Amino acid sequence: MSLDKRAWIVEATIADMQHAMEEGLMSSVELVQLYLERIGLYDGWLRSILEVNPDALQIAQELDQERRNLGARGRLHGIPILLKDNIDTGDRLHTSAGSITLADSYAAKDSFVAAKLREAGAVILGKSNMTEWANFMSSTMWAGYSSRRGLTLNPYGPGEMFVGGSSSGSGAAVAANLAAAAIGTETSGSIISPSSQNSLVGLKPTIGLVSRTGIIPITRTQDTAGPMTRTVEDAAILLGAIAGADDLDEVTKTAAQARVEDYTKFLDASYLKQARIGIPRYYYKHLDRDRLDIVESAIDVLREQGAAIIDPVELPCQGTRWDANVLRNEFKKYVNDYLANVDPSLPVHSLAEVIAYNEAHADIALKYGQDTLIWAEETSGSLTEKEYMESKRKNKERAGTMGIDHVLREHQLDALLFLGNEYGPDLAARAGYPSVTVPGGYAENGIIAPGGYNTKGPQGITFIGTAYSEPVLIQLAYGFEQATKHRVPPKLSCQSSE
Numbered sequence: 001m002s003l004d005k006r007a008w009i010v011e012a013t014i015a016d017m018q019h020a021m022e023e024g025l026m027s028s029v030e031l032v033q034l035y036l037e038r039i040g041l042y043d044g045w046l047r048s049i050l051e052v053n054p055d056a057l058q059i060a061q062e063l064d065q066e067r068r069n070l071g072a073r074g075r076l077h078g079i080p081i082l083l084k085d086n087i088d089t090g091d092r093l094h095t096s097a098g099s100i101t102l103a104d105s106y107a108a109k110d111s112f113v114a115a116k117l118r119e120a121g122a123v124i125l126g127k128s129n130m131t132e133w134a135n136f137m138s139s140t141m142w143a144g145y146s147s148r149r150g151l152t153l154n155p156y157g158p159g160e161m162f163v164g165g166s167s168s169g170s171g172a173a174v175a176a177n178l179a180a181a182a183i184g185t186e187t188s189g190s191i192i193s194p195s196s197q198n199s200l201v202g203l204k205p206t207i208g209l210v211s212r213t214g215i216i217p218i219t220r221t222q223d224t225a226g227p228m229t230r231t232v233e234d235a236a237i238l239l240g241a242i243a244g245a246d247d248l249d250e251v252t253k254t255a256a257q258a259r260v261e262d263y264t265k266f267l268d269a270s271y272l273k274q275a276r277i278g279i280p281r282y283y284y285k286h287l288d289r290d291r292l293d294i295v296e297s298a299i300d301v302l303r304e305q306g307a308a309i310i311d312p313v314e315l316p317c318q319g320t321r322w323d324a325n326v327l328r329n330e331f332k333k334y335v336n337d338y339l340a341n342v343d344p345s346l347p348v349h350s351l352a353e354v355i356a357y358n359e360a361h362a363d364i365a366l367k368y369g370q371d372t373l374i375w376a377e378e379t380s381g382s383l384t385e386k387e388y389m390e391s392k393r394k395n396k397e398r399a400g401t402m403g404i405d406h407v408l409r410e411h412q413l414d415a416l417l418f419l420g421n422e423y424g425p426d427l428a429a430r431a432g433y434p435s436v437t438v439p440g441g442y443a444e445n446g447i448i449a450p451g452g453y454n455t456k457g458p459q460g461i462t463f464i465g466t467a468y469s470e471p472v473l474i475q476l477a478y479g480f481e482q483a484t485k486h487r488v489p490p491k492l493s494c495q496s497s498e
Contacts, residue, residue, distance in 0.1 A: 009034045010177050011489055014079055014234045017180060021067065021078055028060035028067075028078030031180070032123060035080050039126075039178050041494050045158060047149050048172035050085050052126035054092050060123050075237045075264075077121030082174070082182040084167050085127040085146075086134060087225065088214035089114045093124070097216045098132040098146025100365055101348045101357045108343075111214025112246045113183060113225050120241040125179050129169030133373070134190060136218050136331055141368040143193070143453075144168030154197060154457065155490035161457035162449075164194030164421070170228045171198040176492060181229040181238055187218045187327065188429040189421040191226045192437045196420035196460030199439045199487045201477065202228050203235045204425065206468045207432035208255040210239075211246035216338055219330035220251075221392060222429050230487060232438065232478040236263035239470065258468035269482045271475035273306035277463075278413045281312035282319075283423040290443035291459055295419050298440050298461045298480065302417075305483050310411045317403035317427070325391035332381040351377050400431030405466055414472050415463040428464040436473045437462040439486040 003025050008016075020026035036052060043049050053059075063078045072078070083089060086097045088107035096102035114124065132146040143165025144152035154163040155176040164171055167184025171194030174182045184191040186204045195202025204226045212223050227238035240263045246252045260266075284295060303309050332351050339349045348354045355373050358365040379385060404427060407413065418424030420437060428435040437460035446456025463476045 005030065005034060006037075009038070011230060012180070013231055014075060014180055014237050017079055018072070018075060018077070022072070027064045028123060029057060029064055031078065032056050032060045032080050032125065035125060035179055038176070042176055042492050043173070043178060045153065046155060046172050046176060047152050048129055048169040048176065048178065049082065050096075050098070050127045050129050050146075050149050050169070051093060053124055056080065056123055056125050063121055063123065073121035076117065076241055079122050079180045080125040081117060081122045082125050082128045082170060082179040083114060084170050084182070084184050085130050086185055086216035087111050087113055087183060089124055089127075091124070093127050095127070095216065096148060097134065098130045098148050099354070100147045100361065101354050102342070102346065103148055105342055105346055107214065109214070112211035112244070112249065113242045114214070116242050116244060117183070122241070128167070128173050128182055131166035131168055134185065134187060134216075134218050135166040136327065136376070137370055137373050138368040139371055144172075145368065147365050147367070155492060156199065156457050160454060162197050162453035162455070164197035166190040167194050167228060171195055171200060171202075174198070174228055174230060175200055176490060181227060181234050183225050183238070183242065184228045185215060185223060185225045186429065187222045189425045191228060192425040192435055192460070192462060193421035195228050196437045196462065197458055199458035200228055200230060201232050201235045201436070201438055201481070202226065202460070203239055203436045203470070203473075204428070204434060205239065205243070205470060206255065206258070206434045208251040209243050209259060209468070209470070211244065211249040211252050213246050213248040217331070217334040219327050220334055221326050221330060222432065232474060232481045233264060233267055235436070236267060236474055239263045255468065260471060263470065263474055266471045266474040267478045268475050269479040272302060272479035272483075275302075275307040275476055275479075276411065276413045277302055277307050277309055277476070278313035278407060278411055278416045279309060279311035280315060280407075280416055280418070280424070282314060283418060287419060287422070288445075288447045288455060290445050291419055291455060294441040294443065294459050295417070295461070298417065301483050302480065305479060310413065313407050313411055313413070313416070315403050315407050317398040320398055322395075322426070322430070323391055325388050326395060328376050329379045329383055329385055329388040331376045332379050333383055336381060395430035396432070399427045400433065403427055404431055404433055404464065408466055415465045415469070415476055418462045418464065420460045420462060424462055424464045433464060433467055434470050434473055435462055435464040436477045438477045438481050440484075441486050
């Protein structure tokens with residue numbers, strides 16, 4: 001058997017790659033070369049990748065030799081993976097959160113997530129572009145913009161379709177087949193949003209399942225890393241690789257009983273025959289016709305596959321006026337903690353210094369201003385404000401125990417169904433609960449949504465559940481994916497950068 005490798009790499013899964021390497025049809029070096037070639041062809045205009053790993057080919061070569069001598073470590077052996085630019089890697093890649101203030105910053109060591117990927121045999125291919133400071137810099141900043149690389153574009157409709165944020169580069173790159181998969185991070189929708197908008201599977205884990213050590217933060221209450229892939233199977237593989245207890249992240253120790261070593265055992269499409277899925281119609285009221293049709297089609301598919309559809313269900317937290325006090329207060333505290341430990345030669349070591357540096361370099365740093373950074377700096381950074389503590393309590397109670405948990409118990413549900421990043425993922429994020437989105441279709445027409453983006457293009461169907469319900473969510477997502485196969489790759493053309 002011979003391969004047309006350039007054609008084969010498009011939409012190749014992790015299992016496809018492992019099979020090809022085991023059969024001697026492909027090597028990790030060739031995989032890296034194929035992706036580097038595609039990056040060279042297409043990323044000049046996509047701007048999804050900040051930098052490629054200068055050591056990627058050498059690492060791949062070493063892993064190929066290890067495979068020949070000892071066999072593969074597992075499913076990720078030799079697989080090229082991108083990491084969002086807020087995830088530390090102790091190598092020759094920078095970690096900057098997309099900001100020019102940290103453009104020269106090298107992490108002293110790997111984040112827990114990067115270390116787990118290397119242990120599994122993955123090749124860290126590079127760092128993906130992201131909305132600067134995980135979209136906690138300016139209230140007017142476009143999703144996907146960073147001062148280091150500019151605006152990431154959606155490969156399905158460059159300059160027209162919303163790319164999603166803040167793991168924008170991870171979403172666009174994986175959608176365009178510039179890497180096997182990527183790791184994004186989420187505080188509220190930052191994995192789910194770009195995955196939905198780029199026809200990907202995005203899985204945001206329960207807080208505590210994956211360590212946050214070595215990730216530039218917004219908040220310890222809601223932050224987590226998670227997989228962004230083209231298939232549910234690939235997401236399950238990655239989740240198993242990065243989950244784990246970390247002595248430096250106390251919340252991961254609480255997940256020991258719930259953590260699963262291999263999430264691929266939940267790739268069971270037949271689970272839909274016993275599933276009970278709630279339809280929270282209150283959160284669909286604002287949807288335009290095309291996007292509502294996608295939701296209704298998904299509900300029909302799930303019903304046809306045997307799922308019990310409880311329609312409608314109501315959450316006690318419907319209509320709650322939420323605030324960002326947890327993010328505002330924790331951002332200053334935890335960003336200051338992170339910056340205090342970066343290299344002394346760098347120009348910033350606190351949020352205040354970031355703001356001052358940006359002001360001094362406003363021509364390149366402040367295209368959209370920094371009102372959110374200034375707003376966060378106005379807090380004490382001590383996490384003692386009454387409004388902060390009240391908001392933290394309200395988020396957990398109203399979104400969790402009196403929201404998602406209440407309706408799941410009341411109707412004996414496995415999960416709730418939402419469109420993409422519309423409302424549900426924010427509830428899950430506030431509660432610390434998991435969510436997964438799967439390609440759900442394509443909106444031919446769109447409206448201009450709040451924030452100024454067009455709603456046309458790829459749309460995800462999102463399932464959210466209670467804490468540590470990843471096994472159930474994977475079963476639901478896999479069943480829906482196998483019944484629909486909505487994902488198609490974008491049609492790319494070679495364009496030069498601006």
